[in-house]
Amino acid sequence: MLSGIQHMAFCERQWALIHIEQVWAENVRTVEGQNLHERADDPFADESRKTLRIIRSMPLVSHKLGLRGIADVVEFHQSKDFTEGETCQLQGRKGWWRPLPVEYKRGRPKPDDRDAVQLCAQAMALEEMMQVSIASGCIFYGETKHRETVAFDMRLRQYTAELAARMQQLVREGKTPRAKRGKRCSQCSLIEKCQPYWMLRHRSVENYLERMCSMEVDNL
Known part of the structure; x- marks a missing residue:
């Protein structure tokens, strides 16, 4: 799933727990995020204006990245002229249009690229699907x-x-x-499922048996 790339950027163990082992847990952040997306992802709330077409819950697929998913919002801004590699046509619409992906997030901007990579993956999928080049996109943050x-x-x-x-x-x-222990662990909804501190203290069975055998020999 394309949305999983944000989890991968945050922590690849978190991504694997969710997308390989199918483990999930809610916290305040995930619930607030779902509520925000429910308002943005209404596929029946598309808007049409004179020079703007807004499509919600737009299916995306990228064969190059091997990802598929749903874009919260894709805005198509009308252009007066055709610009090769930048504008496209829309079915049932006259003229030329520039796509702009818009992602909705709770909270505020992050100090890293975890939100940006999800938006970038959406843009790369749109480029592949519509044969255009997209220079930028937008992230709307619910807190700000x-x-x-x-x-x-x-x-x-x-x-x-x-x-x-x-x-x-x-x-x-x-x-x-x-x-891998880090500050991000305290922000993760899967910390109880992941048990990162227990994992970091983990020793292999082979080392454990060798240690126990050594202790037995010393006691003989």
């Missing part, structure tokens, strides 16, 4: 009630592609990565 513009530069595109490739690799291997 403000849109933040995200530029899809080469660094972000490469990072997005690397995360998608890592997701495919873990799916093929059916592997859940070991926990």
Whole structure:
């Protein structure tokens, strides 16, 4: 799922628990996020204005990234002229249009790229589907009630592609990565399921048996 790329950017163990082991848990952040998306993701609430077409819950697929999902909102802004590689046509609509993906998030902007990579993956899927190039998109944050513009530069595109490739690799291997302790653990809704601190103290069965055998020999 395309939405999983945000989990992968946050913590690949969290992503694997959700998307490979099908583990999930709610917290205040996830519930607030769902409520915000319910308002944005109404497929019957499309809007049409003279120079703007707003499509909600738009299905997306990228064969290059190996991802599929749903865009919260894709805005199509009408352009007076055709610009090769930037504008497209819409069925039943005259003229040329520039697509702009808009993602809705609770809270406020993050200090990292976890939200940006999800939006970038949506843009890359739109580019593949509509044969256009999209320079930027927007993230609307529920806490600030403000849109933040995200530029899809080469660094972000490469990072997005690397995360998608890592997701495919873990799916093929059916592997859940070991926990890596970090500040993000306190923000994770899966901390009780993940048990990162227990995992970090874990020792292999082989080492345990060797230690026990050594103790038995010493006691003889």
